[in-house]
Amino acid sequence: LAHDWLPASEHFGEGIYIQLDEARLKAWEKQFENEMKGHCGSMLKRAEDLPASLSQLSSVRFIMLHTFSHMILLRLAEDCGYSISSLRERVFAGKDEAGILIYTAEGDSEGAMGGLVEAGQPERFEKQLQNAIERATWCSADPVCRELENQGFDGLNRAACHACTLLPETSCPYMNVMLDRLLLIGSPTRGEITGFFNEHLQRL
Numbered sequence: 609l610a611h612d613w614l615p616a617s618e619h620f621g622e623g624i625y626i627q628l629d630e631a632r633l634k635a636w637e638k639q640f641e642n643e644m645k646g647h648c649g650s651m652l653k654r655a656e657d658l659p660a661s662l663s664q665l666s667s668v669r670f671i672m673l674h675t676f677s678h679m680i681l682l683r684l685a686e687d688c689g690y691s692i693s694s695l696r697e698r699v700f701a702g703k704d705e706a707g708i709l710i711y712t713a714e715g716d717s718e719g720a721m722g723g724l725v726e727a728g729q730p731e732r733f734e735k736q737l738q739n740a741i742e743r744a745t746w747c748s749a750d751p752v753c754r755e756l757e758n759q760g761f762d763g764l765n766r767a768a769c770h771a772c773t774l775l776p777e778t779s780c781p782y783m784n785v786m787l788d789r790l791l792l793i794g795s796p797t798r799g800e801i802t803g804f805f806n807e808h809l810q811r812l
Contacts, residue, residue, distance in 0.1 A: 623711025624728040644668045670701040672791040677708040679740040688723030693776040747772035
């Protein structure tokens with residue numbers, strides 16, 4: 609018996625999509641290519657054993673965007689009225705892709721409070737961005753967190769732990785792996801790598 613319908617579910621929610629400047633990102637990747645390969649090489653090698661959905665994403669670009677997504681999501685949860693576990697992320701880090709989506713979606717039409725939309729207003733989001741980058745510079749577990757070369761599940765994180773970067777399992781579809789705060793802000797105390805937001809950090 610043929611049917612002209614398919615099972616589906618309707619969700620209501622809101623979100624913020626953040627697109628990084630592709631030209632600036634490519635320039636950073638090219639300028640510090642060898643530096644980043646040395647820094648992330650062992651992590652990327654171990655990621656080859658992950659499920660295909662994750663191993664195909666493993667790159668310096670993905671690690672940086674994924675970590676940026678976590679830092680922004682944590683700051684937005686503080687500001688917009690949602691619990692951290694109710695927010696979710698998607699990372700777009702393929703060829704010519706450099707974006708993150710922070711969103712919430714529920715079956716209840718009353719589930720969206722408008723907090724994310726408000727937080728996405730330019731003047732308000734700029735403060736969230738500044739706070740996220742500044743908060744990425746420290747962790748209550750530093751200097752241990754910052755200096756470990758492999759921590760978390762199967763050693764697939766560097767400077768990222770529960771005290772600074774990790775999210776509830778419902779929020780991160782990437783198993784809370786491939787994270788490193790140093791790709792955002794560099795290692796200012798030792799000068800080993802230069803993070804993508806290093807110039808922004810110097811202006812704070």
